[in-house]
Amino acid sequence: METNAFRCNKFCEIPEIRNMRIALPNKLPQVGHSIFTVMSQKASELSALNMGQGFPEFSPPEELMKAVHSSMEAGFNQYPPMPGYMDLREIIAQREQQIHGNSLNPESEITVVPGATAGIFTVFQALIQAGDEVIIIEPAYDSYRPAIELAGGKVVGVSINFQSNIENPELFESSEVVFPWQKLKESINEKTRWIVINTPHNPLGFTFKETDWTQLWEIIQNYSIGIISDEVYEHMVFDGKKHVSVLNMPELRERSVKISSFGKTFHCTGWKMGYIAANAEITQSIRMVFQYLAFATNSAMQKGITQFMQLNPNWETELNLFYQKKRDLFLRELHGCDSINSTKPSWKTLNCEGSYFQVLKYNTQDIPKLGEIKSDLDMAMWLIRSAGIATIPIDSFIQGQPQTGCLRICFAKNEDTIIKAAKLLNQVL
Numbered sequence: 001m002e003t004n005a006f007r008c009n010k011f012c013e014i015p016e017i018r019n020m021r022i023a024l025p026n027k028l029p030q031v032g033h034s035i036f037t038v039m040s041q042k043a044s045e046l047s048a049l050n051m052g053q054g055f056p057e058f059s060p061p062e063e064l065m066k067a068v069h070s071s072m073e074a075g076f077n078q079y080p081p082m083p084g085y086m087d088l089r090e091i092i093a094q095r096e097q098q099i100h101g102n103s104l105n106p107e108s109e110i111t112v113v114p115g116a117t118a119g120i121f122t123v124f125q126a127l128i129q130a131g132d133e134v135i136i137i138e139p140a141y142d143s144y145r146p147a148i149e150l151a152g153g154k155v156v157g158v159s160i161n162f163q164s165n166i167e168n169p170e171l172f173e174s175s176e177v178v179f180p181w182q183k184l185k186e187s188i189n190e191k192t193r194w195i196v197i198n199t200p201h202n203p204l205g206f207t208f209k210e211t212d213w214t215q216l217w218e219i220i221q222n223y224s225i226g227i228i229s230d231e232v233y234e235h236m237v238f239d240g241k242k243h244v245s246v247l248n249m250p251e252l253r254e255r256s257v258k259i260s261s262f263g264k265t266f267h268c269t270g271w272k273m274g275y276i277a278a279n280a281e282i283t284q285s286i287r288m289v290f291q292y293l294a295f296a297t298n299s300a301m302q303k304g305i306t307q308f309m310q311l312n313p314n315w316e317t318e319l320n321l322f323y324q325k326k327r328d329l330f331l332r333e334l335h336g337c338d339s340i341n342s343t344k345p346s347w348k349t350l351n352c353e354g355s356y357f358q359v360l361k362y363n364t365q366d367i368p369k370l371g372e373i374k375s376d377l378d379m380a381m382w383l384i385r386s387a388g389i390a391t392i393p394i395d396s397f398i399q400g401q402p403q404t405g406c407l408r409i410c411f412a413k414n415e416d417t418i419i420k421a422a423k424l425l426n427q428v429l
């Protein structure tokens with residue numbers, strides 16, 4: 001096929017070579033443009049408010065940017081040590097201890113990586129062997145599936161059930177996500193090697209509690225199965241609750257990997273900075289791959305983040321409230337103060353326990369002038385055209401894209417943007 005072959009005649013003088021094609025493999029045939037690109041393009045085409053893509057509207061703290069800048073000027077511009085500077089790994093270990101009660105050896109159990117996505121990719125390359133089955137819980141962050149497949153693994157998707165939401169909205173009155181424990185149990189077999197958990201969860205906003213981890217342990221304890229725990233939203237947990245990391249659970253700790261993102265924690269998603277934590281043996285396997293994948297992570301940013309963390313011991317714990325206020329503002333504006341007594345339909349929302357995402361449940365009967373809506377994508381497209389607001393359809397996080405009746409918005413925005421978003425959404429009801 002022309003699109004899968006590259007003609008080299010522009011560069012070649014030798015006639016036999018001039019017309020030779022090289023066959024380009026398509027390693028990810030199922031993958032097209034990401035929904036984030038599609039919705040963001042549509043938003044800019046229609047000048048719509050972009051509440052879809054998940055990044056903060058605000059800058060990282062000034063002090064952090066200055067610390068990075070002065071680290072460059074101080075000469076931190078060449079290769080740092082492969083697993084990260086020791087002072088950064090030390091402050092990460094201190095914070096893990098103070099905030100979560102996790103005891104980690106900075107020498108052998110922490111590796112600084114260029115963002116969580118690269119961290120996840122490295123972990124899968126290092127720990128998955130050809131034919132291994134890896135369970136992901138869907139809806140799922142979009143990088144898991146392709147990264148597992150590129151590592152030679154087979155993805156087994158276990159979906160959270162949305163059926164009642166579509167067929168009978170009243171059945172979905174509870175705003176809690178019901179975790180699919182039974183389906184998870186039934187998906188395990190002798191080839192299963194890893195289960196990927198994401199807490200707080202993107203896009204649904206639920207969190208794993210101690211009882212959930214215990215239940216997971218009871219399911220896997222007699223198998224050779226480990227946990228890869230994506231905890232990039234660990235410092236965005238609301239209503240006084242505490243983030244419970246997989247590393248908090250003594251039985252799970254020895255067979256688990258935690259992945260964290262500085263991009264999420266310090267409002268600098270474009271810097272692509274994060275870390276991986278796991279016991280020394282697992283870390284050793286991960287570093288073997290990492291040394292050939294990226295080798296190391298941006299030196300000046302490591303130094304800047306270290307300095308900022310040393311001087312701001314409360315940043316991460318204060319982030320919970322910072323984002324909780326944004327969630328609450330959005331919900332207040334969306335539902336209005338008098339919604340309890342009002343007969344006007346309003347958007348239903350899923351309980352957001354953590355992350356910077358809020359799920360909206362749409363009920364097609366509540367919206368006049370709505371054409372035929374066969375998928376969440378149809379709904380998101382209708383909304384962007386009719387209300388001028390971009391959201392992300394939840395079906396795009398699930399293989400096969402079954403309609404869920406839900407959309408995701410990102411509330412990592414300034415107050416006026418959050419208020420405007422709620423107004424635009426309410427205008428269509």
Ligand SMILES: Cc1ncc(COP(=O)(O)O)c(C=O)c1O
Nearest residue numbers: 115116117141202232261263274
């Ligand atoms: C669940 C989840 N994991 C990982 C990432 C990626 O983090 P990073 O930007 O550090 O690569 C994201 C970003 O959206 C995410 O939502």
